[in-house]
Amino acid sequence: MKPGLVSLAGGNPYLQSLPLARLAATAAAIIAEKGLEALQYGGGQGTLELRTQICEVMAAEGILDADPDNVVITAGSQSAQDVAAKVFCDPGDVILLEDPTYVGALNTFEAYQVDVQPVVVDEHGIVPSLLRERIAALQAEGKRIKLLYTIPNFNNPSGALLAPERRQEVVDICREANILVLEDNPYGLLKFDGVLPEPLRAANPEDVLYLGSFSKIFAPGLRIGWALVPAHLKQRYYLASEAVTLCPPTFNQLLVSTYLRDYDWHGQIDSYRAIYAERCAALLAALDEFMPDGVSWSRPEGGFFVWLTLPEGIDSYPLLHQGIDAGVVFVPGAAFSPTTGPSNKLRLAFSAVPPETLREGVKRLAPVLAEAIASHR
Structure with missing residues (x-):
């Protein structure tokens, strides 16, 4: 990925919250103790x-x-x-x-x-x-x-x-x-x-x-x-x-x-919920702060994604390349539709991105969308 690019594209879980060192020891023990079954x-x-x-x-x-x-x-x-x-x-x-x-x-x-x-x-x-x-x-x-x-x-x-x-x-x-x-x-x-x-x-x-x-x-x-x-x-x-x-x-x-x-997998779920809730709130706050008039978005109660809607007639796909030039990447809405043709939607993922980076990504994206809206009028 381009250095310095903020990716709001990938729906990845935040694996840094897992006990990786302990999992490494568990994996080694499985091979040592149950290797003939495991392999x-x-x-x-x-x-x-x-x-x-x-x-x-x-x-x-x-x-x-x-x-x-x-x-x-x-x-x-x-x-x-x-x-x-x-x-x-x-x-x-x-x-x-x-x-x-x-x-x-x-x-x-x-x-x-x-x-x-x-x-x-x-x-x-x-x-x-x-x-x-x-x-x-x-x-x-x-x-x-x-x-x-x-x-x-x-x-x-x-x-x-x-x-x-x-x-x-x-x-x-x-x-x-x-x-x-x-x-x-x-x-x-x-x-x-x-x-x-x-x-x-x-x-x-x-x-x-x-x-x-x-x-x-x-x-x-x-x-x-x-x-x-x-x-x-x-x-x-x-x-x-x-x-x-x-x-x-x-x-x-x-x-x-x-x-x-x-492991305390229930506790890990609780940790995920708290992390994703914080990140979702950060993304929504940044959208409230930076997005131009004419853009609306979902306010999810869970999961990984926020869904943006641009004014009718604006195709989000060409904006992807402009977003990359501005230092931010998202997924255009057309990728998620069974119908053909352009889409005025786009997906932002918050799950794997720290709050301050989410804010920076939205700050970079907002002028791209504002320019598209102004050009469409």
Whole structure:
């Protein structure tokens, strides 16, 4: 990266808060004491110990009835999305998703030649009445809708939190239309106040395939995620996952298991919440201080991202290069949309950036946006 450049682009966890020296000793001990297991092939579904511990993590997220037999450990939740598309979709089938949504999911679904169709969202997530209308319209066209992919907690990139009163209605609408809900929840534990909304899966074990990950709450480099699969679909999903990766990495699973067993992972989540809350507040304060008239932004209650909206007609993509020249980088909104064409949105990430650097980044970005707005008038 260019020296002196402030990156507000990457959605990275703040790993400096982890006990790295102790983790190094733990990793060494695993090799010394369990090396023949750690470095060998493992079971395709993942270790029973970690699957059981994952059920405890999901209990903290609000899912109290998870069975380790229905958990499949994957190479991050990205792999879990891939397997879901592979198992449940044929070319031309429709996957509904929020607009905007996670760029990695868009890329995954594109690889399977599915028809991704956006559903309308507002600052509180999916609008149930408009979801129902969208499904009816697509079915009237003869479309086969297989999945609704949603990030209900602190959507990447918008930071939106699906309103609690909408959650069951969204699942009910999909159930009536025979659409499986694919709930991706990597940020669920990272609500700043620790008061967590109930996952869609909590009351709907047969209608929701739930994806989780240690990438945001522990270490993304380990590439350990999971799928909690409805019991009647587990075997199909597991076999497809095993065909892709053979087995999740045994050493990484043992390290995650030891972390969950021997470390205060709940306390680490509390630390993350405090760090990210402080950084989000710093970013919002800088936006309040420096942004020109005509720019608005989200005010997330958790997660990693703030979503900016520029006046209609301004394309954020060309502004990326101007931002880099000014010493700051962001992600243009078009990357997160299933539709083609320019976007007047952009994403700023605060999770890995100290408060004073966030302020400097926004200070550098503001004149770029002000010039674009002035030129557009």
